Amino acid sequence: MIREGKVQDIPQIIDVIQDSIRSCVEDHHRHENIIQPWLERYTDAQLISEMLYNDCWVYLIHDKVVGFIMVTDQGEIKMHFVATHAQKMGIGSALYDYMLQQMSNKNVHKIEVKSTLSSLDYYLHLGFQNYGPSGLEESQKLYKYLF
Template identity: 30%
Template sequence: MKHIQQLEKQQIPQALDLAWEVFEKYVGIDYTQRGIDEFYQFLHTPSLTKPLVYYGAFDKNQMIGMIAMRNNHIALFFVKDTHQHLGIGKALFTYMLTQIPDHRISVNSSPYATEIYRELGFCATEHMKEENGIRFLPMFYNR
């Protein structure tokens, strides 16, 4: 049985591990080594990851997806490869929307996830950018 919940403090390291696992396999292939290192540093810098609000999707007791928010911005959003294309990401996103009051959600989408965000209703606001080796497309979602 699958369920989604806001993560407790002790579950956050598992969510960050899941993010790194999926990033390394799918997202990082579009990045230079500098971008890969930058993302790794982000995941391992508590001053950046601790303020985020995390939600996780679970199949039994196994975390299969996660989304992390900084105010109205999606900072992290990953689903295990074994559970992709099963609606887990959409369910996580929909649940997160019920938990935050903001009407406009932003994300800096990796090239890998751009189509996924479009399917969720996001629109690009600029062209693809690159900062510190991280390639991203700024996108917004309006309820």
């Protein structure tokens, strides 16, 4: 089930983020000195602030958050994470499709995301394209135009 994210969801959202980040081996190669700064970016205070200014939806299984997506009013995906045990089940795509519907209702015509190497194939599969310089940077900005 997908519903709007709530402040009460933040502890579970942080669990999903931490689990998902640790699974992105292609990006950090299991080096704790790389993983820790990523994990430290996501705090209760930071998520409360982000939730005030952006749209956030969570995917629940048995009342537990297993995925979420956050997007700006301009169509920039700020965060999109799915717990490792719930990946490859269509949860990320369901959240993405739900977000697209909401953005379409707001007349947003372009979605953008800053993709890590681990999630690059996922976003390319969703139809995103890299319109900027390509290469093996830490992250790439991708765009998808909606018509």
